Amino acid sequence: MTHDHHDAVVALMRRVGADIVMPHFRNLSPDQVIEKAADDLVTVADRASEAALTEGLSAIDAHARVVGEEAVSADASLLEGLDHGRVWIVDPIDGTNNYASGRTPFGIMVALADDGMVEAGWILDPVSGRLVHAVAGGGAFVDGVQVTAHGSSGPQPVAGVASYFLSTEELADIDARAAGRWQIVPMPRCAAEQYPRLVLGDNDAALFRRTLPWDHAAGSLFLREAGGVVRRLGGADYRIGDGRSGMIAAASADLWEQALAILEG
Structure with a gap:
């Protein structure tokens, strides 16, 4: 199933990927990479991508305002009322630290929400061209083929952990709790890649x-x-406007419960 805006959004994302994101990849000068905060980078490509996506999405659905990562970095008040009305939510380059270092993965992410409920979402890997999308109540798709999440097939379930946001002590604690039950692996510092890994059986x-x-x-x-x-x-189910931190994503409710048990000891 596709959303009414699907074809237009995909065409826009692919154009931004081809015209802005990929030409700058491994072609950034030092002055084109800016540290917004400690270990939080932005590049000229992020800003150009967001500008192009904002213009294009506004033309696709003029009744929806656009909330992009870089715009919020400049004006945090844009996050207010995220769960009211129609909103395009944009990550112009997810995985900027990878991108700025000349590494993959990274991706472009767009979602459309109405009163806090996400109606549709799109994730493009501009390197491989893989397009992931979903429609609320209509299924999940990879390159147009509907998919169902399935667990990994190894001897132990695999949990991706955002180690770059945890202290050495916190990581050691998780490793100790998981020992013999789960395999702990680092996340790719890119949600645009992590979510497909959960559906496709990698994690x-x-x-x-x-x-x-x-x-x-x-x-x-x-x-x-x-x-x-x-x-x-x-x-509680994750909602985009609740402003909280910390959550677990899992390929099934049972795996979620198992992962929570690891965290809680």
Whole structure:
């Protein structure tokens, strides 16, 4: 199933990927990479991508305002009222630290929400061309083929952990709790890649510390529509406007419960 705006959004994302994101990849000068905060980078490509996506999405649905990562970085008040009205949520380059270092993965993510409920989401890998999308109540798709989440097939379930946001002591604690039960692996520092990994059987669960809407709006819908779950540690489903932190995404409700048991000891 596709959303009414699907073809237009995909065409826009592919154009931005081809015309802006990929030409700058491994072609950035030092002055084109800016540190917004400690270990939080932005590049000229992020800003140009967001500008082009904002213009294009506004033309596709003029009734929806656009909330992009870089615009919020400049004006945090744009996040207010995220769960009211129609909103395009944009991550112009997810995985900027990878991108700025000349590494993959990275991606472009767009979601459309109405009164806090995500209606549709799109994730493009501009390197491979893989397009992931989902429609609320309509399924999850990879390159147009409907998919269902399935766990990994190894001897132990695999959990991706955002190690770059955890202290050495926190990581050691998780490793100790998981010993003999789960395999802990580092996340690719790219939600645009992590969510497909949960659906396609590479990972069974993922622990996120930060849950900013542009990182999770499209991916959480994709995972849920594929049969997975994305929940706060207390068990509440993730919502884009709740402003909280910490959650587990998993390929099934059972795997989510197992991952929570690891975290809680």
